[in-house]
Amino acid sequence: MNYSNEQKKRLRKYNLRSSVIHTEGNLIENLNIIQKIFPTSDLVTKDLIIRDKQAVICYLSSIVDEQKLAQFINTISTNTEEIELFITNNTVRTNQILEIETTILDGKSILLVEGDSVAFVYSTGKLPQRAYTPPSIDNSLRGSKISFVETDQANIALLRRFIKSRDFQIKQVEIGNENKSIVSIAYIDGLVDEDLLSGVEQSISKIKLDSVINANHLAQLIERNPFSPFPQYFTTERPDVAATTLLEGKVVLIVDRSSEVIILPINFAIFFKTIDDYSARAMVASFNRILRVVAFFLTIFLPGIYIAIISFNYEIVPLKLLLSIGESRAKVPFDPLFEAIVMEITLEMLREAAIRLPAPISTTVGIVGGIVIGQAAVQAGIVSNIMVIVVALTAISSFIIPNYEMASSLRVIRFPIMIMASLFGLIGLIVSTMILMIHGLSLSSYNKPYTLPFSPINRDAFKDTIIRVPLKYLWKKQNKRNEE
Amino acid sequence: MKNDVRRDSFMIITKSKITQFQFILMIFGIQVGIGMLSLPRELAQKGGTSSWIAILFGGIISTLIGIVFVKFREKAPNLNYIGFFTFYLGKIIGSIVVLFQAMYFLYGGYLALVRATLYIQSYILQETKTYILLVLFLFPTYQLISGGVHLIAKYIEAIFPIAFFTLFMLLFTLKDADINFILPIIKEGWMPIFKTIPLTTTSFLGIELILVYYPYLKSKEKAVKGVIIGNALTTFTYVFVTIICFVIYSPYEIKMTFEPVIDILSVIEFQYVERLDFILFSLFLMIISKTWVTFIWAGMNGLSELFKFRLLPIIIIFLFIIIIILTFIQVPTFTNTTNHLHVLMISGLYITIGIPILLLVGGLIKNRLSKVKIN
């Protein structure tokens, strides 16, 4: 059998000369091999007697289902003819050492019999698994309240629950050299683009790391523009979102050990849609979408606009507002940029702190930070109260954006825009908008443009971006296709 | 034979993804640029308040020229720029023509950029140095040029709502309008209108760029329709802006303001924002950027195909350094940029009219030559 270089390296690491277990079934030899590979103390080797032959069963005690194992041992310890049949029916045979290694790591147990040149693998795995819980960050009011867990089989089971169709297929790819983890590429055959599938597979196969633990790590490794401020992948922990995107012809990557799945390809608009939008009626859903678009602009531009207006172009502000701004700014000794950055950084620190603290303390910190510090700062004359309002509005707008990745990116983009606004006023804002926009236009996710509904302009996509037309008209194509 | 194949493979464009809508907006976007701001005043100075009719004529002429260009291009739809001219005019003359055109494009792009900088210095940021503003604008320009024509097309498409918004805001100035300023429609007869037609035709310059980006179109068979719609959009915009300026300013006043379009925007006031002209002018910069970026790209594209080098980032930065040095050699002022623009307009007119004639002659000669060869 041809072994790859990594596999040969591994065999050498274990000081093994051959790649198969002892051909004559010498039990001591085989046991030695296994103990060399697993010098850990949770490897358990139990001696048995099976039909008068010496046998050993090896397994890792931490990941084995004790009950199943006991049953198995009981069954094969009885001294009857049917054991042969039983063993043949219920076990897999192998003589490859590397396969034995993988199966023991999966929690299966290996039965070595004196005189037999193959080992028997019995499935007793019980890797730790979590029960299904409601989603923690992708909250929704009216969608289903279940989220993915860390086991990929359980996640695929959830998806199969949501999509009961023969066309829903999975391709499995192994990544990681030392620490293999399985990435399952889920797609709906017939809806998905062939080029997309092969493109995704290619990008995944290019990863040459030792181990990949998290779906977010995987997503960042296959991202094309890691320096871009805009995220080019979309992760979710909700099966209904994943199922909906599958039905749109997208591909879902399920990474074992990660409770989030990756959806590809994506465009800019997906970061502003939530599953609740489709549960509400057209008018309410459209209002919420418009609110998010406004929040998007406020998050990026509001502090910049404020700084630009009061430093360079005060003529834009109507007179009465200008007088009150002037009054409140007169007490502040700092430049507007400095004031803004201080307030924004304070708010960011409060936000980060609130994540780490347990729940009751975080609410207190929020109140203390928000109200007390803000008010005290205004009274001490360090910041003006209009600045506090601006910063608070910006923060609230950034929390409206449904996707955490995108919201964090937008929060970071704010700062260069503030700096440009304080250097060049409105022109600085315009130039930074141009740079951002051009950058966004140049991104593409697997040959589909990133800024899809806006450029190139696509009339159908507009039905679901800034407003949401009633579902009857939105899914007209599906109806039509099924009527034919 | 082998040489031909290699030369051909260099010259055929394979990636053609500019959609019809983007094509229309590109024609519209390149033509509507800095000229729009002072157009009403120039028209009034040359032909009085009835000269807005000349815009319609200019639009028709520009549409016809555009259709002629498209028809010529259809003969060799996938060849790149220099390949097209070589096909028609032979290697030597084709190269010379492309060289001149590339120079013209770069000159035009430089002027548009510098003029926009002047506008900013005059209206918004009075104390900024020219080269700082240039560096500022060269960042997005660099991004667009290294992104290629497809990125430029997407950018133009994305900017279109701003143009629409600016035009819409002009409607708010109409509360001070007096239609008697523009009546009677033909004030001094048709002669002044005819005399203004050269001026209006030159404000439709930008149509010659169709020759450059035609091979990148996705649906080339709809190109003629695209040209008509694009020019119609430009004509409509110019007429709209001109008529609004003419009804707001008295005919004695309009010859006095340099940029009437910005001036009328400065009196719009809402309850929550005044001096809308600052905001709208800043947004308008995005629209002007379409013009200079496309011209500079076309120039660099021509040069890179002519001298067969790839457009590396370092070359683009080198071009930018040249631009900045030029502004030190001759400090741009409104007067000398106006003079340069005049020269540009005239050369643009020669190019736009001269190229179809050249191509026609070249095509005839080629036909004759190939017939001789067969015989």
Added chain:
Amino acid sequence: MKYFQVCLLSIFLVIGVSGCRGKVNIEDVTLSMILGIDVNDQNKVEVFMASPVFSGETKEKTEHFNVQTLSIKESRNYFDTRASGVTGGGKIQAILIGSKVLEHKNWFSIMDMFFRDPKFRLNADLIFVDGPLADVFNLKPKDKPELPIYIPQLIQTADFRNVAFRTSIRQFHQLYYEKGITPFAPELAIHGEHLVVNGTTLLTKNNLYNRTLSMNETQLLKILKDHLEGQLVIALKLKKFKKDVDDVFTDEETSFYIKDVKRKIDKKYTNGHYSFNVNLTMPIMFTESPIGLTNSSEAILKKAIEKKLQKELNNLIQSFQKDKVDPVGFGILAHSFQYADWEKIENHWLDTYQKSNIKVKVKIIVIDKGITM
């Protein structure tokens, strides 16, 4: 190669980041909100300025300055030597012109800066003041807000009720250059401790003072120009209904809202003479009436109002023609239909205007008689 690129990029960054020198924060700006131009007793041009103070510690909320200079931009430099902030004109609310200025022919030349500087607010009101400006700037009425807010508010509310004809600088520029109209602007006067909108000042073709229209005449001018803002209430004395000649309370007043003015002007040109027939149709709502109004008696009142209004309007226009002023803008109408003929007389429009035949016809439609009869 890469090192060179990084170098170049950083040079660009440094240039870009060095920013803009023209940055002034709002609290450091002294906003000139009112600018005043006057000629003092020594025949020198004086420029006044009033601006608010952005500090919680001062007692006065506004500051006033005045300097003697002929250039407004130079005056700004002088103001900078006195004001604690950087003077800026972007928020100017009103420009006051003293009455002595209007005695000089070339006074408009001082306004050149307003139209040349892009940062200047062209929506500022132009106001003529009856009397010396120094008195206005020394006024400190106790029951009114500060001067920079008081004056614009006064003009704005007066304009809303159509008792003043608010003219912005931009509109004044048009009135000055357009050959078919003569300039006008609202007028303020000082009565005791307060400012009062006196009416509208009309200027001749040479920008010299001609006369002041009273409040009633201003309202009539607004009707003639079809330029109603907000609400217009006209009160008329109708002699027909005068009851008791000796009493102070003669019951002859009627007043009504004019909801809208539909103005149709028939223009005719024969042999070098223009004739304009102005047809005004106005729907009205009665607010005061000397007689009880029923369906039959309203016709009598309506006819009386029509007659009175027509007479007053015609008198006003004839007085305009006599004084050779044309605030209504008949010249604009003249050059909108016979352009070739206009071109011959465009510099002497007012002579032709004096000889032209302008008649006003009023038609009133009674929409509402109020709640009681």
